[in-house]
Amino acid sequence: MGEFGLFIEKKRKALNKTLRGLASELEIAPAYMSDIEKGHRYPPDKDKLAKLAEILKLTENEKNKMYDLAAGEKENAVSPDLPEYIMSTEKARVALRMARDNGMENATWQKVIDLLKKETGE
Numbered sequence: 001m002g003e004f005g006l007f008i009e010k011k012r013k014a015l016n017k018t019l020r021g022l023a024s025e026l027e028i029a030p031a032y033m034s035d036i037e038k039g040h041r042y043p044p045d046k047d048k049l050a051k052l053a054e055i056l057k058l059t060e061n062e063k064n065k066m067y068d069l070a071a072g073e074k075e076n077a078v079s080p081d082l083p084e085y086i087m088s089t090e091k092a093r094v095a096l097r098m099a100r101d102n103g104m105e106n107a108t109w110q111k112v113i114d115l116l117k118k119e120t121g122e
Contacts, residue, residue, distance in 0.1 A: 004036075004039070004066070004069040004070050004073050005036055007066060007069050008066070015057065025051075025055050026044070026052060028044070028048070046081065049080055053066060064079070067079035067081045
C-alpha cells in the first residue's frame with residue numbers, strides 16, 4: 001500500500017467517515033476510492049486533491065504533506081500544488097536549476113527557508 005493511500009485512510013477514519021461516504025463527497029466511485037487507499041491507483045488530480053483536503057479538514061501542513069505524498073506515487077512528479085507557481089515565476093525556475101546543478105544540500109535550503117520566513121514574517 002502506498003503512503004498516500006495510508007495517509008488518506010488514516011485521516012478518513014479519524015473523522016469517522018466511511019470509504020463510500022468519502023467517495024460520494026469526492027464524486028468518485030467507491031471502488032476507485034478503495035483502489036487509491038490501497039495504492040492500486042494513482043492519486044486523483046489537483047482539483048480532487050484540493051477537495052479531499054477540504055473534506056478531510058487538513059491543516060496547511062497536512063495538505064502539503066498530502067500533495068507531496070501524491071507526487072511521490074508517480075515517477076518524476078512534482079507536488080500538484082507547485083507546477084503552476086514554478087512555471088509562472090521565472091526566478092523560481094532559475095533558483096531551482098541553480099540548486100540542482102550545484103547539488104544544493106538541505107542545510108543550504110534551510111537558509112533559504114529561514115530567509116523566506118523572515119521576509120514573510122512567518
